Amino acid sequence: MTLKSITPMLYTRQVRESVDFYINNLGFTCVGFDENWGWATVSRDDIEIMFALPNDHTTFTVPKFTGSFYIRTDKVDELWNELKEHAVICYPIETFDYGMREFAVFDYNGYLLQFGTPVD
Template sequence: MALKNITPMLYTREVRATVDFYINNLGFTCVGYADDWGWATVSRDEVEVMFSLPIEHEPFSMPKFTGSLYIRTDKVDAIWNELKEHAIICYPIETFDYGMREFAVYDYNGYLLQFGTPVDID
């Protein structure tokens, strides 16, 4: 059996506001929403992210995720131009010595989203 993909599940205390941010600021579409469950899924192209209210068995402070979500794209400059006015920027678009052209923004809850594409370094 092979692994197919990964869909992160991020906790939020405000599912609807988070979904609205992803739709209105990042160009995602809501593909699933259940207010009574405190859960939603958004997608854009081949990327999908789920959100839920924190589970009662685990303490929660926002955001508790200590890494970032790294989204690969073949149109990083176009996505930068689309998103740069709609989110808080962690760092602007740049080509790095390790062969990636990328930028990073924070989402509604403060989770870090990085967008990048490989480039040839001469």
């Protein structure tokens, strides 16, 4: 048995707006959308993210996640130049002592997306 990938399911009350943000600001493509289900999937390269209305049995007031989504890329500087004008920046591109060159932005719902690549 081998685990192959992980696809986060992010709760939001604004599925369409979230999808639009990822398409228009982050270069993703919508690969699934069902208004009746309150669900959608966006993708870019090998990354998939799902959005969904919160389950009825879940207490939900605002989007929340206690961490970040760390996405590795092979061309972080190129990605930074593409995205920096299209999202709220948490921190700009920087090379860190722990061997990663990275930056972070907030998505439409305030979820934190970090993008990084190892440095030699």
